[in-house]
Amino acid sequence: MVDTSILDKVFEKFVSNTRVFCDREVLRHDYLPDRLPHREEQVRQLGEILAPTLKSSRGSNVFIYGKTGTGKTAVTKYVLNHLETKAKEFHAPLRFCYVNCRMVGSEYRVFATLCQSIGLLVPFTGLSAGEVFDRFKAGVDALGVIFIVVLDEADALIKGRGDSLLYELTRINEALTKSKISMIGISNDLRLKEFLDPRVLSSLSEEEIVFRPYDASELRNILSERAPSAFCSGALSDAALSLCSALAAAEHGDARRALDLLRVAGEVAERAGATTVVEDHVREAEKHIEHNRVFEALSNLTLHSKLVVLSIYHLSKGDTHRAITGEIFEIYNELCYEMGVAPLTQRRLSSLVNELDSMGLLNAKVVSMGRYGRSKKIGLEIARTIIKEVFAGDTRLGHLVGYEPKYLTRNENR
DNA sequence: CGTCCACAGGAATGACGGGCGG
DNA sequence: CCGCCCGTCATTCCTGTGGACG
Incomplete structure (x- = not known):
């Protein structure tokens, strides 16, 4: 027997709580408005x-x-x-x-x-x-x-x-x-x-x-053009709207980003039971969006790309140490052994690292270490907590999060 | 100032899953 | 059903290289 009363409450709250949004579709970036300000x-x-x-x-x-x-x-x-x-x-x-x-x-x-x-x-x-x-x-x-x-x-x-x-x-x-x-x-x-x-x-x-990219005041105009039909009157504070514009302008002058921020901020406010969207909701939304992006990206990786991320996770433990390709390959091989899967070649791993780099999950940079060769220095671009969260929830990979690579114990020097 | 490390990353090739037209 | 041709992923082989060390 399932207790439906909890769900009932959620749905009722959702239906009765129309205080923040009146039409959130307007804030989706694929929504085509009647006017395109500054364009x-x-x-x-x-x-x-x-x-x-x-x-x-x-x-x-x-x-x-x-x-x-x-x-x-x-x-x-x-x-x-x-x-x-x-x-x-x-x-x-x-x-x-x-x-x-x-x-x-x-x-x-x-x-x-x-x-x-x-x-x-x-x-x-x-x-x-x-x-x-x-x-x-x-x-x-x-x-x-x-x-x-x-x-x-x-x-x-x-x-x-x-x-x-x-x-x-x-x-x-x-x-x-x-x-x-x-x-x-x-x-x-x-x-x-x-x-x-x-x-x-x-x-x-x-x-x-x-x-050209939009500047902050142009973004403000775009948002305030859509806000009246998206939000109930009085549900959006001026400060929140300005903050969305400012954050998006600081990034790339990206209107899509501004709209996302505003929409998610509204959702955050709604869930918190607030009647007005304020600056804190926007800041919360910023974290939320980034978290979702990374979570999605990580979850959809192939097994081997996940193992590569995990290898770098192990290598960057403790400090902001940046791994190089050879080290990653060592640990990746260990992880493959633990999983009982055949490892890919170092050449292929190198390509995977580049893909992860362009997805913004990693930061890879070719450097020369002179006498000690030429390699890529690679660091995580994302919070370790998210990696833990994603992989701990993975039935196949969960146990590898706490795995102690032998390579690391073998080389206690850094 | 040349050497030589530890790779980067291009090119060619192969295995595999899939749809074609006959 | 077959032989053929794809796209995708991966391997193999390869040439190229920035700069610390000697």
Whole structure:
């Protein structure tokens, strides 16, 4: 027999307690507001570039640069949505497809997504990327439309596997007779140009739009624009709103971050039973977000990546000692033995360390120790308590948290 | 000032799981 | 069902290198 009274209380409290939020969806970063403050110029630019598509001519290709949370995606979606409604009004044959390259993952899957958007079903795997591309090409051409391809976070793809995808796409119009394609590339990395083939660069960057980070007062405006529809009147203190803006501005001028902070702060306040969101709730939210991010990232790692993290955890015990690759490999091997799994090679481990570094879980830096060789110095970027928390809850790895590596006892010197 | 450590990280290759068209 | 072609992960082999030591 389960005691449901506890749950009842939780639900009742949730339903009756509508004092803080009235619509928290407004604060999600994928929510598209009616107005995009401080991005009027970019909206106008992109609109001008794409306007010709309404008259069935191809718009220029555009490259959009800017750091995360500067409104690139929002502006693009905003303009495309309006373009779509206009197109319907004028009966212009306009279609578009938005692809987030980082989420989608591989070149193959980008083409697969494009195919799906025009109603072509392709298998998850099995075909060559070229085959999928050809099907897409034939598919769009048959439609006889102006097609806009949006490649968001294109840098994630290009850095990983080169620019052959972009190259093929920029040349696609030569093979099309009834349709035309224009592209919008979006990149978080301003140095992306350096990775690109000059031919791709010139055709892709017919136009460029740069998004500067928001400053604190701009972030404040963005938040205060959304706050009235997100929160009940009087439920949000001015100080809390300012703190969210300031924290996000200090980071990267990241509006996404500001919105997250505000939303989570509201949730923290709500759970605490408060009627007003105050600064302390924001600070709490900051910790909460970081904790969640790390927890999620750690939990989703593969077994071997987890073992690598654990090895570094053991090595950095006590002080802020930074491990080097060789040491990590020693302890990693011990842990693998304890687990009864075959260890990976040092070469592979080195790649895993780099992946963990770019996820922000580790901090890896190549250093030369002169006579004593060249290696990577690696330290944990995250709180040890979270590592304990994640691995202690793992049935397979729990016992390794308290494991005493023989390597460490063998080398009592530091 | 040359040597030589302890790796970094690129390239080629292979095992594996999966879908294709015939 | 088969032979073929993928993408992904991992191994093997490799060349390159910053700087303390002698």
